[in-house]
Amino acid sequence: FFLKFLWVALLFGLSSGTDYYELLGVQKTADNREIRRAFKKLAVTLHPDKNQEDPDAHDRFIKITRAYEVLKDDEKRKHYDLFGEDRSSSPSKTQYQSYAYYRDYFGIYDDDPEIITLSHSDFESNVVGSEIKWFINYYSPLCSHCHDLAPTWRSLAKELQGVIMFGAVNCEEDWNLCREQGVMSYPSLIFYPSKEHFYGERRKYELQDFILKKIETGITFVKDKNTWESIKNNHRSWLLILNEINSMSSDTTIIAAILRGLLGVAVIDCDSMSCEEFQDGVKTNSLIYLEKSHDIWSSSTIESDDPQEVMKEVLGLLPSVTQLDDKIFEELISNLQLHKSAPWLIYFNMGPPTEIDVEVKKLQQFLPNFNIGAVNCGRYSKLCADVTISKYPMFGVFKPGGGREFHHGPNLAHSIASFARESASATNIRTLSENEFHKTVALDGGAWFVDFYAPWCPPCLRLLPQLRKASSSFSPETVSFATVDCVSQATLCRSHNIQQYPTTLLFNSTKQPQRFRGSHSASSIVEFVQDLINPSVISLTEETFYLSVGRKSPDSIWMVDFFMPWCGPCQQLAPQYRKLGKMVADLPSVHIAEVNCEVEVDLCEQQGVKSYPNIRLYPLNSNGLNTVALFRGYQRDALSLKRWLVGFLPSAIKELKPDNFNIVTESDSPWLVDFYAPWCGHCVAFEPEFVMLSQKLEGKVLSGKVNCDIYLHLCRSAGVSGYPTVMFYHPRSRKMKGIEIHSQNPSKIIEFVDQMVPSKRNLRDEL
Numbered sequence: 230f231f232l233k234f235l236w237v238a239l240l241f242g243l244s245s246g247t248d249y250y251e252l253l254g255v256q257k258t259a260d261n262r263e264i265r266r267a268f269k270k271l272a273v274t275l276h277p278d279k280n281q282e283d284p285d286a287h288d289r290f291i292k293i294t295r296a297y298e299v300l301k302d303d304e305k306r307k308h309y310d311l312f313g314e315d316r317s318s319s320p321s322k323t324q325y326q327s328y329a330y331y332r333d334y335f336g337i338y339d340d341d342p343e344i345i346t347l348s349h350s351d352f353e354s355n356v357v358g359s360e361i362k363w364f365i366n367y368y369s370p371l372c373s374h375c376h377d378l379a380p381t382w383r384s385l386a387k388e389l390q391g392v393i394m395f396g397a398v399n400c401e402e403d404w405n406l407c408r409e410q411g412v413m414s415y416p417s418l419i420f421y422p423s424k425e426h427f428y429g430e431r432r433k434y435e436l437q438d439f440i441l442k443k444i445e446t447g448i449t450f451v452k453d454k455n456t457w458e459s460i461k462n463n464h465r466s467w468l469l470i471l472n473e474i475n476s477m478s479s480d481t482t483i484i485a486a487i488l489r490g491l492l493g494v495a496v497i498d499c500d501s502m503s504c505e506e507f508q509d510g511v512k513t514n515s516l517i518y519l520e521k522s523h524d525i526w527s528s529s530t531i532e533s534d535d536p537q538e539v540m541k542e543v544l545g546l547l548p549s550v551t552q553l554d555d556k557i558f559e560e561l562i563s564n565l566q567l568h569k570s571a572p573w574l575i576y577f578n579m580g581p582p583t584e585i586d587v588e589v590k591k592l593q594q595f596l597p598n599f600n601i602g603a604v605n606c607g608r609y610s611k612l613c614a615d616v617t618i619s620k621y622p623m624f625g626v627f628k629p630g631g632g633r634e635f636h637h638g639p640n641l642a643h644s645i646a647s648f649a650r651e652s653a654s655a656t657n658i659r660t661l662s663e664n665e666f667h668k669t670v671a672l673d674g675g676a677w678f679v680d681f682y683a684p685w686c687p688p689c690l691r692l693l694p695q696l697r698k699a700s701s702s703f704s705p706e707t708v709s710f711a712t713v714d715c716v717s718q719a720t721l722c723r724s725h726n727i728q729q730y731p732t733t734l735l736f737n738s739t740k741q742p743q744r745f746r747g748s749h750s751a752s753s754i755v756e757f758v759q760d761l762i763n764p765s766v767i768s769l770t771e772e773t774f775y776l777s778v779g780r781k782s783p784d785s786i787w788m789v790d791f792f793m794p795w796c797g798p799c800q801q802l803a804p805q806y807r808k809l810g811k812m813v814a815d816l817p818s819v820h821i822a823e824v825n826c827e828v829e830v831d832l833c834e835q836q837g838v839k840s841y842p843n844i845r846l847y848p849l850n851s852n853g854l855n856t857v858a859l860f861r862g863y864q865r866d867a868l869s870l871k872r873w874l875v876g877f878l879p880s881a882i883k884e885l886k887p888d889n890f891n892i893v894t895e896s897d898s899p900w901l902v903d904f905y906a907p908w909c910g911h912c913v914a915f916e917p918e919f920v921m922l923s924q925k926l927e928g929k930v931l932s933g934k935v936n937c938d939i940y941l942h943l944c945r946s947a948g949v950s951g952y953p954t955v956m957f958y959h960p961r962s963r964k965m966k967g968i969e970i971h972s973q974n975p976s977k978i979i980e981f982v983d984q985m986v987p988s989k990r991n992l993r994d995e996l
Contacts, residue, residue, distance in 0.1 A: 249296035249309060257310070257716050258620040260685065261301060261348045265336045268297040272335065278328035294325045301402075303350045307686065307730055310715070334370035337379055338397040343386035347396045349406045353687040355639050356396070356421055363421040364440060365396040367407050372415040374431075381433050389437070391487040391540060391587060392444060394639070437479065446485035449495040453502050457495075462521075464493035468531070468543060469517040471497050471504050483536040484516075488543060490591045490642060518546050540587060547590050550576060551602040555612050558604065566631040572653040573627040574645070576603040577618045585622055591642035596649055617662045619717040626652040632659030634712070637684045637693070655697035658710035663721040666713065670736050676708040678745075678758055681722050682731040683715050689731040691749065696733075698751035699758070708735070708758055728795075735761055741828060746800035753804060765810030766790075767822040771832040774824060783850050788874060790823040791833055791843040799842045801865070808867040813874065816924065818849070844870070848877045868914055875917035882923050883933040887943045893933060893958050894965065899986050900958040901926065901978075902967065903934040904944050909952040915973050919955075922975055929986050930957075957985055 250257050253267040271293050273279075280286040299305045326335070338344040347356070347365065356363050366382055368375035386395035400407040400415065410419065418427040418436075420443060429435045451457045461467070468488055470481055485494040497504055507517050507528060516531035516539060531542050553561070553575065564570040574596060576589050593601055606613035606621060616625065616633065624636040626649050634652045638644045661669065661679075670677040680696055682689035693712070700710035715722035715730065725734070725742070733745040735758065743761055747753035760766070769777065769789065778787045790806055792799040810821040826833035826841065836845075844860035847853075858877070862869055885893065885902065893900045903919045905912035923932035937944035937952060947956065948966040955978060956967030970981050 249300055249314075252293060252296045253300065255300075256620070257719075258684070259300075261351060262339060262346055264297065264300050265346065266339050268293065269331060269336050269339065272325075272331040273328070276325075276328040276331060290325060301348070303348075303686065307683065310683065310719070330370070336399075337368065337370060337376070338366075338383070341383050341386065343390045344383065344395045344397050347398050347403075347406075349403050350685070350687045352398070352406055354690050355394075359639075359644075360422065361639065361641060361643060362393040362444065363396050364393055364427075365398060365419050365421065367398045367400055367410065367412040367415065367417040367419065369400050369415045371401065375416045378416050378431050381431065381436070385433055385436055385440075388536070389440060389483060390537065392483055393440060394641075441479060441482050441486075444482075444486050445489065446482055447489045447494060448481075448485045449493065450498070451495050451502070452498045457497070457502075460493075460495075461519075461526075465521050466492040466547065467519040468492055468494050468539075469497050469507055469519055470495070471499050471507060471515050471517060480534060480536055484539050487536055487540050487587075490594055491543070491547065491587070492594070518543060520546065544587055544590060548593070550589055550593070551600075553602040553604050555609050557602075558609075558612055561600070561602075562627065562631070565627055565629050568629045570629065571598060571600055572629060572649070573600045573602060574649045575625050575627060576601075577606050577613055577621060577623040577625065578603060579621045580605045580607045585640050588640060588642040588645065592646055592649075595642055595646035599649060599653070615662075617660065617714060617717050619714070624648075628653055628656050628659070630656050632656060634658065634660050635684075635714075637690055651694060651697055655700050657703060657705050658697055658700040658712070661711045661713055661718075663718050666711075666718075666721055669709075670711065675706075675737075676762070677736045678708055678710045678733065678754070679736060680710075680712045680731055680733045681715050681725070681727045682712060685716075686730040688749065692731050692733075695749055695751045695754060699754035702751075702755045703758065707762065737761075741825075744794050744800075746794075746803040748804070756807070757804070760807045760810075765814055765821065766807055767820060769822050769824050769829075771829050774829075774832055777820070778822070778847055779853050781847055781851070781853050783852060785818050785820060786849055786874070786877060787820045787822060787847040788870075789845050789847070791826050791836070791838045791841065791845070792823060793826050793841045795827070796841040798865070802842050805865060805867045805870065809870045809874075812867060812871055813921070816878075816921065819874070819878075846874065846877060849879065868917075872913075872917045875920045878920060878924065880920055880923065881927060881932060882920065883931070885933040885935045885943075887940055890935075890943060890965075893967075894963050895961060896931065896958075897960050899930045899960055899982075900967075901930045901932050901982065902956050902958065903932075904937050904947065904949045904952065904954040904956065905934060906938045906952045907936065908938065911973070912953045915953045918973065918975050922978060925975075925979065926982055930982055957982065959985070 250259070253264060253271065255263050255267045259267070272290075275286065275290055275293065277283075277286040277290050283289075299309050336346065338346050344366075345351070345355075355361075356365070366375075366378070368378075382395070382397075389395070398406060400412060407417075410424075412419075416431070418431070419425065420427065420439070423443070425443075427436065427439055429439065449460060451460075468484070470484070472481070481496065488494055497507065507519070516534065518529045518531055520527055520529075529546060531539055533539055533542060561570060561573055565573070574592060578585075589601075589603070592599075604612060606618060617635075618625075622640060624640070624645050625633055626636075627633045636645055636648045638648060666679075670679060678696075678700075680689075680692065682692070684690070696710060696712070703710075713721060715727060731749075733754075734742040735745065736742050745754065745757050747757050767777075774789075778789060781787055790802065792802070794800075806821070806823065813819045813821065824832060826838060842865070844865075846858040846860070848856055848858060860870070860873055862873060882903075883889075883892075893902060901922070903915070905916070907913075919932070919934070926932070935943060935947075937949060946965045948969075949956075953973060955970045955973065957970060958964075958967040968985075970978055972978060972981075
């Protein structure tokens with residue numbers, strides 16, 4: 230019956246143009262594990278080898294396989310989510326394995342909840358840079374030793390669940406990840422974050438011993454009553470292991486590791502002190518749960534000694550998380566908006582207990598300054614839909630002021646707690662639904678920096694902490710920060726033509742949204758936002774272009790970047806161009822501007838712009854558009870652009886030689902001299918800085934330069950031992966060696982000159 234139903238559903242789906250998610254029977258929020266499991270279920274049921282009498286079996290299976298190939302690959306999935314099926318990609322190129330492969334070899338560990346099968350993106354998101362301990366099995370489904378290890382790996386993962394994370398990587402599918410991790414044979418077992426290979430016998434005892442030597446337990450060893458009295462108030466609850474310290478077993482270590490962070494764990498040496506206050510009898514090997522309530526300690530006996538069963542018993546004794554209904558939730562949101570409440574961490578779930586419950590109870594210990602609650606979305610579905618909950622379980626931080634954010638990392642207490650603290654401190658960033666977006670960003674009129682992302686996209690997840698950090702540099706009155714989940718808010722993302730993840734835009738009701746094109750770092754984001762609030766680059770329309778550049782006077786320079794927002798080199802240029810604008814901001818005759826050719830189509834056509842970016846300079850001593858220079862350099866960094874620009878500025882720098890250097894030493898005016906060599910890279914980089922310095926300090930000092938490659942003796946006489954060297958000469962110093970300025974930083978040089986020459990002087994032209 231199931232097969233018949235599946236065929237009917239599949240045929241209906243294909244004929245009605247259903248999407249890949251529906252084809253595999255998964256939600257759009259499905260992770261790689263869910264996608265693999267759904268595909269395997271279809272593969273072993275609908276494989277052509279098993280349905281040889283069905284003439285459509287091959288074509289049907291090709292479509293299923295194509296859906297799987299697209300959704301398992303981050304880049305293909307991103308493209309599919311944004312644009313739908315790629316019609317240029319021929320389904321005939323899709324290939325599949327035999328029925329036996331899918332039945333026996335595909336997704337060896339997908340049915341084992343304790344083992345996480347990692348794709349390349351999963352590895353980047355959960356393992357790279359994480360402090361969480363992972364033991365990862367790199368295998369090939371065609372490797373017999375890998376299959377021999379599988380039962381041991383499963384058993385080990387079950388017994389050590391909660392101690393470390395167990396992972397598996399299929400090197401047939403993710404060969405690039407395996408190569409990056411230096412995997413040369415199968416199976417390869419690597420422990421993270423130390424990236425230590427296991428080379429011993431692949432037996433359960435040896436593997437367990439390898440792991441237990443690398444974990445922290447936090448066990449306190451108690452040999453006398455005084456020690457116990459001094460520490461017992463460090464925790465509100467304890468698990469006491471009444472034992473001889475010298476006879477500790479591996480189970481004791483496992484129990485302590487699982488419960489670390491939930492409560493205190495102490496080994497009481499009943500051979501050295503009396504254990505009667507904990508349990509009847511002087512000497513016993515029992516486990517005791519001890520809890521303090523209203524300054525009174527009470528105890529309960531833990532019946533089991535199996536680590537996983539002990540964990541379940543202890544969990545049952547620990548206080549439960551507060552269950553929230555819709556009325557309580559509405560009240561807490563109101564209090565948060567009025568800043569009358571501490572932040573809330575809320576666990577959204579579907580009701581039945583799961584293995585995540587142990588992590589939830591740990592959170593109460595890790596986050597003492599938070600309110601922690603749980604919402605059953607099976608019962609309060611509208612509440613969960615209103616706050617954009619799209620998958621379960623989900624953890625959300627609700628902040629004073631009314632903002633909220635959701636956790637997209639591993640559902641582990643340390644990871645969730647770290648996110649909660651970071652999110653709660655970043656009060657100027659929030660997650661928006663489509664309705665909230667239209668009410669705030671579209672109608673508010675203020676500036677909003679909005680990140681459009683997908684929760685399965687690794688670069689998106691790496692950007693989120695940087696956004697939180699950047700948001701703290703601004704008040705909401707200046708600019709507010711927000712995130713939009715393009716999986717749950719797909720219509721909103723399509724309406725803003727979001728074509729890649731992450732895409733970040735700065736919205737201002739009076740202007741077109743500005744796309745952030747810098748590196749994904751907090752400093753780069755802050756710089757971008759500051760530039761748009763106080764722009765160092767002038768944005769020109771057709772009208773303002775002809776009013777400013779078109780009517781340019783001979784005593785001004787205009788540098789204009791004609792660009793397209795979708796152009797990769799333009800995106801790379803943008804932060805460097807803004808940096809250039811800042812570098813020359815104090816030169817009144819220099820104007821740095823840009824034209825968006827996607828918006829100003831007619832202007833760019835009129836100016837004959839045919840490629841992007843197109844950087845043009847309208848120089849001094851020219852009127853309007855009569856004279857133009859095109860930047861043809863390969864390097865488009867700020868320093869290269871500045872060097873090109875400075876070449877069009879008039880220079881008052883005197884070329885100094887042995888026969889005229891006396892004009893420096895005998896001058897009535899102070900001098901600033903740059904000793905350089907033309908082959909010196911630092912000298913070349915400093916040259917435009919020195920030209921600009923000479924302009925900024927005009928009227929205060931005279932400027933000169935010496936080519937030490939030609940006039941080596943002169944430079945040695947001046948005491949120059951490295952290039953570039955900048956020296957300051959007092960008036961009538963009559964000394965070859967001036968005062969060396971130990972910096973090429975323009976602001977430091979100006980500061981030094983201001984100290985040497987406190988007041989401006991009218992320097993007569995001594996040249």
